[in-house]
Amino acid sequence: xxxxxxxxxxxxxxxxxxxxxxxxxxxGLGSMLFQGKSGLVFNVLAATFNGSSGNQTFGMSxxxxxxxxxxxxxxxxxxxxxxxxIALSNDISRGQGETLDAYLELIGQKNVDKSVLQxxxxxxxxxxASAEQIHTNILVxxxx
Amino acid sequence: xxxxxxxxxIASLFFILQVHASDTFDSQWLKLLRYNNYNSSFESEADxxxxxxxxxxxxxPEGEYQKFIRVxxxxxxxxxxxxxxxxxxxxxxxxxxxxxxxxFSKCDKLNRYLKATDPKGASLVxxxxxxxxxxxxxxxxxxxxxxxxxxxxxxxDFAVDFAxxxxxxxxxxxxxxxxIGGFKGRFSRMPYFLKIREYADLDSxxxxxxxxxxxxxxxxxxxxxLWEMDQAYFDYxxxxxxxxxxxxxxxxxVTNKDISKxxxxxxxxxxxxxxxxxxxxxxxxxxxxxxYSKVKTSLDSLSQENKLTVLEFYHDPFSFxxxxxxxxxxxxxxxxxxxxxxxxxxxxxxxxxxxxxxxESLLLKRSQMGSSKQPIISTIDSPxxxxxxxxxxMGYSYGDKKSINLTHAFALHQFKHSPKGFSNKFQxxxxxxxxxxxxxxIKFDSFKIFDVMNASTSFFLEFKPSWRFAIGVSRDxxxxxxxxxxxxxxxxxxxxADDDYLLNLSFTFRPRFQEASNQFxxxxxxxxxxxxxxxxxxxxxxxxxYRNFDLSVYEFKLExxxxxxxxxxxxxxxxxxxRRAETQFSSGFTAFY
Numbered sequence: 001x002x003x004x005x006x007x008x009x010x011x012x013x014x015x016x017x018x019x020x021x022x023x024x025x026x027x028g029l030g031s032m033l034f035q036g037k038s039g040l041v042f043n044v045l046a047a048t049f050n051g052s053s054g055n056q057t058f059g060m061s062x063x064x065x066x067x068x069x070x071x072x073x074x075x076x077x078x079x080x081x082x083x084x085x086i087a088l089s090n091d092i093s094r095g096q097g098e099t100l101d102a103y104l105e106l107i108g109q110k111n112v113d114k115s116v117l118q119x120x121x122x123x124x125x126x127x128x129a130s131a132e133q134i135h136t137n138i139l140v141x142x143x144x
Numbered sequence: 145x146x147x148x149x150x151x152x153x154i155a156s157l158f159f160i161l162q163v164h165a166s167d168t169f170d171s172q173w174l175k176l177l178r179y180n181n182y183n184s185s186f187e188s189e190a191d192x193x194x195x196x197x198x199x200x201x202x203x204x205p206e207g208e209y210q211k212f213i214r215v216x217x218x219x220x221x222x223x224x225x226x227x228x229x230x231x232x233x234x235x236x237x238x239x240x241x242x243x244x245x246x247x248f249s250k251c252d253k254l255n256r257y258l259k260a261t262d263p264k265g266a267s268l269v270x271x272x273x274x275x276x277x278x279x280x281x282x283x284x285x286x287x288x289x290x291x292x293x294x295x296x297x298x299x300x301d302f303a304v305d306f307a308x309x310x311x312x313x314x315x316x317x318x319x320x321x322x323x324i325g326g327f328k329g330r331f332s333r334m335p336y337f338l339k340i341r342e343y344a345d346l347d348s349x350x351x352x353x354x355x356x357x358x359x360x361x362x363x364x365x366x367x368x369x370l371w372e373m374d375q376a377y378f379d380y381x382x383x384x385x386x387x388x389x390x391x392x393x394x395x396x397x398v399t400n401k402d403i404s405k406x407x408x409x410x411x412x413x414x415x416x417x418x419x420x421x422x423x424x425x426x427x428x429x430x431x432x433x434x435x436y437s438k439v440k441t442s443l444d445s446l447s448q449e450n451k452l453t454v455l456e457f458y459h460d461p462f463s464f465x466x467x468x469x470x471x472x473x474x475x476x477x478x479x480x481x482x483x484x485x486x487x488x489x490x491x492x493x494x495x496x497x498x499x500x501x502x503x504e505s506l507l508l509k510r511s512q513m514g515s516s517k518q519p520i521i522s523t524i525d526s527p528x529x530x531x532x533x534x535x536x537x538m539g540y541s542y543g544d545k546k547s548i549n550l551t552h553a554f555a556l557h558q559f560k561h562s563p564k565g566f567s568n569k570f571q572x573x574x575x576x577x578x579x580x581x582x583x584x585x586i587k588f589d590s591f592k593i594f595d596v597m598n599a600s601t602s603f604f605l606e607f608k609p610s611w612r613f614a615i616g617v618s619r620d621x622x623x624x625x626x627x628x629x630x631x632x633x634x635x636x637x638x639x640x641a642d643d644d645y646l647l648n649l650s651f652t653f654r655p656r657f658q659e660a661s662n663q664f665x666x667x668x669x670x671x672x673x674x675x676x677x678x679x680x681x682x683x684x685x686x687x688x689x690y691r692n693f694d695l696s697v698y699e700f701k702l703e704x705x706x707x708x709x710x711x712x713x714x715x716x717x718x719x720x721x722x723r724r725a726e727t728q729f730s731s732g733f734t735a736f737y
Contacts, residue, residue, distance in 0.1 A: 084299070094510060102295075121507065121511030
């Protein structure tokens with residue numbers, strides 16, 4: 001019994017000690033993989049007994065994988081929309097926000113009237129619109 | 145003849161020495177190639193051959209230096225030339241006056257990188273403690289390079305991260321390999337927004353940006369040096385040579401300040417921030433609020449009535465009638481709540497149709513409501529305003545027995561400690577050892593491998609149970625007064641958990657193995673923590689009562705305490721500790737270092 005308890009203690013201490021060792025990250029596939037994060041209460045236990053080391057990864061459905069240029073980590077507009085869809089839709093519905101500002105800077109339209117985009121929300125975020133469609137819809141709304 | 149030979153020999157020796165005196169590497173060269181000095185021999189921390197030009201490079205800084213000088217005399221033909229692969233070294237040699245200006249014109253890849261980054265500044269970024277996930281419980285640091293553009297949208301910048309490539313799903317292998325350096329750690333670049341979405345939105349962790357206090361020269365050096373790190377990998381050690389350590393080492397190399405001397409063997413992310421701070425490398429930080437912090441802020445701007453509406457919405461968003469809502473702040477709060485509650489599925493594009501539809505109608509409604517003032521995010525103490533990562537505790541115990549008690553833990557924070565820069569709602573102690581000195585004997589009292597608690601339940605918004613988990617050896621409830629292996633599993637609720645007050649009630653199992661009777665016991669009971677935090681003090685009580693079914697007895701522990709903050713790294717305390725057999729009073733201090 002004692003042995004078992006110690007073995008458990010040891011293995012738990014090891015999993016508990018893993019400091020910021022997440023999966024490979026960078027340009028290419030790795031950079032777009034977040035780890036599966038569940039707010040599970042006994043994540044410590046779960047991590048031990050499920051044999052999960054935090055690698056339930058997911059990819060984003062962009063063909064470009066975030067970095068058009070592996071050397072520079074430069075981001076294309078479509079990738080930006082893809083990776084920031086939730087925050088961008090929040091911001092456009094409110095007519096303000098950091099993600100919207102970043103997007104407008106990226107497309108070189110920093111000084112547009114953001115309330116125009118806010119009012120056009122229904123035509124921008126159409127049902128199941130892809131990142132590319134959202135981007136196009138924004139440009140259309142801006143050029144009206 | 146003999147004499148002249150000796151003369152020539154001495155002359156040549158002198159020549160060599162002279163050459164060395166003016167021609168050798170200096171401390172920055174050692175830092176750029178990560179050499180450490182061990183009793184007058186050198187070894188680099190980098191473990192990839194590609195990081196060196198010579199086969200003995202890992203242990204030969206002089207050979208690398210001379211080789212690089214020679215290589216700089218050869219024409220730079222393209223990306224694979226050392227000048228293109230190690231531009232910071234080339235610049236260093238140029239600054240040492242050992243070469244003409246390096247010619248980067250044929251380095252296509254490097255030039256594309258430089259063009260894309262062209263930084264006007266850099267920040268050290270700290271993603272704060274994430275107690276739910278063991279690998280992130282201590283926090284994480286990485287770099288943000290502020291690219292030089294007309295605008296200043298941080299989300300368009302890019303991040304440089306150091307992380308281990310984990311190649312196993314087996315938790316035991318994961319732990320063992322992590323401790324003995326079995327994973328390869330590498331630097332990588334990625335869009336900064338990914339980091340923000342991951343830490344602030346998905347994990348709901350506050351993110352702190354500390355701008356680096358660098359000269360233009362140092363900033364250029366940093367940019368070039370990070371490029372060099374593409375050629376390097378390092379055996380990854382969770383406790384010592386980890387992500388935060390390597391980020392610090394990169395900053396150290398370009399500033400040429402001896403910053404790592406201020407680190408201990410075990411490197412905690414927060415301690416790297418303290419070390420950089422001490423060496424004047426960091427400016428005052430800015431907080432990027434987590435998704436949860438956003439919810440909190442938007443709730444604060446609501447009337448009591450609207451708060452209740454939000455609560456109703458939170459618990460059953462799908463049958464909520466949106467038509468009755470006309471308040472712009474209320475809608476904003478509901479959007480934030482939806483983003484928080486469904487963060488994972490929304491960010492992973494895996495939401496069900498119901499959630500998507502609800503969110504769409506909410507955003508659509510919001511888009512027709514015009515503008516509102518963005519709520520002001522409240523200021524909170526930065527992580528660097530708190531105590532250091534390790535602690536040492538010394539106290540004198542009087543009562544039934546008199547003893548001097550010594551405690552040491554290499555990490556990090558107890559809920560009893562001052563919450564400034566931390567929180568009273570979590571605890572993360574690792575490797576805590578307790579000894580007591582009685583007259584002439586030293587007694588080993590306990591060793592906790594870890595003792596982790598998360599009591600940050602928000603009772604208003606949702607019911608998320610608190611939990612605590614500890615494992616180690618202790619004589620705490622020993623009937624024979626011997627040290628016994630134990631574990632502690634506890635789950636309950638925090639009835640109150642704000643910055644000033646913590647009231648936590650939980651069910652507790654405390655399995656242990658009693659050596660004397662060779663018996664496994666499973667006492668179960670309830671625990672209570674009640675703590676009030678003042679400006680510079682904490683007063684509280686910790687109480688537990690267990691039923692030991694195997695022995696058919698009750699066990700209890702009652703510990704009131706008062707702690708006073710002297711400065712951020714020193715607290716003094718008085719406390720008493722009562723158990724079935726004894727009551728002890730003690731007073732002492734906790735020093736963080």
